[in-house]
Amino acid sequence: MPASDRNRWNDRYRAEPGIPAPSPFLTSLDALLPRHGRALDVAGGSGRNALWLARRGLDVTLADVSDVALARAAAAARAEALPLATVLVDLETAPLPAGPWDVVVCTYFLHRPLFDAFQAALAPGGLLVVAHATRTNLERNPRPGPAHVLEDGELPALVAGLELLRSEEGWMESGRYEARVVARKGAGRG
Known part of the structure; x- marks a missing residue:
């Protein structure tokens, strides 16, 4: 970057008035x-x-x-x-922080090569939580721009290899058209 x-x-x-709600x-x-x-x-x-x-x-x-x-x-x-460690990293050029992770959350950041890294970094039984805008979002919202959205229907394929626990796509409470998944790494996968 x-x-x-x-x-x-x-x-x-710097301009953010406070830390937003989760x-x-x-x-x-x-x-x-x-x-x-x-x-x-x-x-x-x-x-x-x-x-x-x-x-x-x-x-x-x-x-x-x-x-x-x-x-x-x-x-x-x-x-x-609270137990919080911070890592300054450009995830478009550097690897994920070393796992294994019991939960990986990625909301509103898209770098497709990370999806393989997410799966590798999850502990057996670990959960991946992802939410991101898709191309349909551009019908009502200019951001994220065309280069930074998922294709409609793309997200489940990006987590292939994980057990899909929840998958949805549509207009959400945020006013954005989003794809959302929760997926679990099999207990036998190391």
Whole structure:
């Protein structure tokens, strides 16, 4: 990612009035998600999802390209005495933080080569949670732009090899047309 992109994200997080609420999709999975183990929040910004996972009792690592966002998340975690590690990383050019992970969450970040890495990084029985806009979203919303959306119907194929627990696609409470999946790595897969 060019430095100008990192600066743009840093500017965005500097202007953010506070850490937003966690993803409604993620919180709707409360009964399914574990309350202990290791979790990775991929491109999680200022930690809205990472902090929620940590409050549940998970040891969470938040990976993002914005040092401003990571500093905000780390400060919020310290204030609540939550287990949160932060990793400054450009996930378009560098590997995921080392697993195994009991939960990997990736909301609103798309880099297709990561899907193989997600599967490899999951612990046996681990869960992958993904939500992202698809091409239909462009009918009502200019962002993310055409180069940064899933094709309609594409997401389930990107998690092939995992057990699909939940899959949906449509206009969501966010006002975006999204694809969402929850998938589990088989217990026998290492």
